[in-house]
Amino acid sequence: MVQIQYSEKYFDDTYEYRHVVLPPETAKLLPKNRLLSESEWRAIGVQQSRGWVHYAIHRPEPHIMLFRRPLNYQL
Known part of the structure; x- marks a missing residue:
């Protein structure tokens, strides 16, 4: 079984970023023309701490989901 893969975090002056690589069978569940809400990406198995936003x-x-959250995000 292919696992969801998580990148290391990377940063700019405003945000921290990470990308998530979905296995093909999970990627087929993604809507084609819109971003997912937190509840939607959690429902397909993406696991991250709070504050991450699917932004692009x-x-x-x-099949590569792009996430960001503000630097110094408070949980």
């Missing part, structure tokens, strides 16, 4: 779709590789 990488069109060439839609």
Whole structure:
């Protein structure tokens, strides 16, 4: 069984970022033209601490979900 893969976090002056690589069978569940809410991405098995937002779709590789949250986010 292929696992969901999580990148290390990376940063700019405003946000911390990470990307999540979904296995093909999970990626098929993604809507094509919109971002997922936290409850939606948790429902497909993505596990992260609070505050992460699915902020962009990488069109060439839609199975890679792009997340960010403000630096110094308080849980």
